[in-house]
């Protein structure tokens with residue numbers, strides 16, 4: 001007899017291939033991470049905190065919420081911090097879904113949405129993205145029902161990098177006023193596209209963001225969720241009082257005091273590395289999805305061979321199949337120099 005909810009025994013854990021990724025050995029282009037470590041300023045803040053004799057205390061979050069709210073441009077009452085943006089996503093599922101409720105997840109997309117929906121035993125409806133037409137706006141609108149509890153919109157999406165316009169996000173939010181519309185802005189600093197200014201006019205919007213990508217600290221697990229004041233108050237009852245660890249708050253606070261470090265990196269990736277890599281793919285006639293983020297999902301001939309050759313040359317990328325089962329490679333872009341190295345290795349592999 002099962003002690004836990006019986007459907008959990010039929011699920012498998014979400015286990016991305018994280019082990020053995022040594023940044024001294026490999027150029028890590030497999031998890032959409034920043035390819036440069038955190039600044040000395042952030043490192044110093046962490047060391048100072050660790051040395052200050054306060055590790056044995058529970059965390060206190062100080063002014064991090066108002067500081068983040070100022071960075072984003074929202075009222076502090078519209079924002080809560082979370083243990084990575086994954087926790088924001090999970091809180092929303094826990095707070096909205098019961099067994100049998102419907103969740104709309106356009107596919108392919110980020111695996112956590114499915115994981116959270118399955119934990120709640122929700123029914124998952126999956127309109128499909130296409131490379132040509134992007135986000136399935138009409139597909140989503142046509143499956144909204146009275147039972148819809150969450151509509152997941154990753155903007156831009158992972159693994160494809162496809163963006164959806166704010167007009168279409170708002171159309172969906174208006175068509176599903178009874179449901180939560182999750183807008184996952186994990187890659188916001190790359191795309192600069194947001195609906196954060198619509199939280200008052202559209203109180204069913206829930207926006208998640210993170211310090212895991214552009215800010216370069218996924219190991220510390222720091223994210224935030226933005227919504228209407230009433231919805232933030234309600235979600236704070238679900239989040240634990242110490243769920244976000246103190247080192248994450250210290251590091252995020254230090255990083256927020258030098259946003260130019262993040263901006264410089266974003267500019268290099270988006271203005272130099274990505275156009276250079278796309279020009280290379282075009283020249284090689286390799287197809288890829290149009291991306292608004294720091295990664296590109298490409299479909300070379302013999303992707304397994306290409307991936308193995310990249311690993312042998314010390315570069316990790318992420319194999320990801322599309323919905324037709326065709327294998328592609330999701331490649332994160334880093335600095336200009338790293339992208340030149342990537343292109344030079346790929347040139348050799350493709351010429352073989």
Ligand SMILES: Cc1ncc(COP(=O)(O)O)c(C=O)c1O
Pocket residue numbers: 031032083084085086087110154157158184186209210211212218222223
């Ligand atoms: C679309 C999307 N949302 C959320 C996350 C998770 O981010 P975090 O590290 O903040 O939990 C990822 C990570 O890859 C992602 O691609």
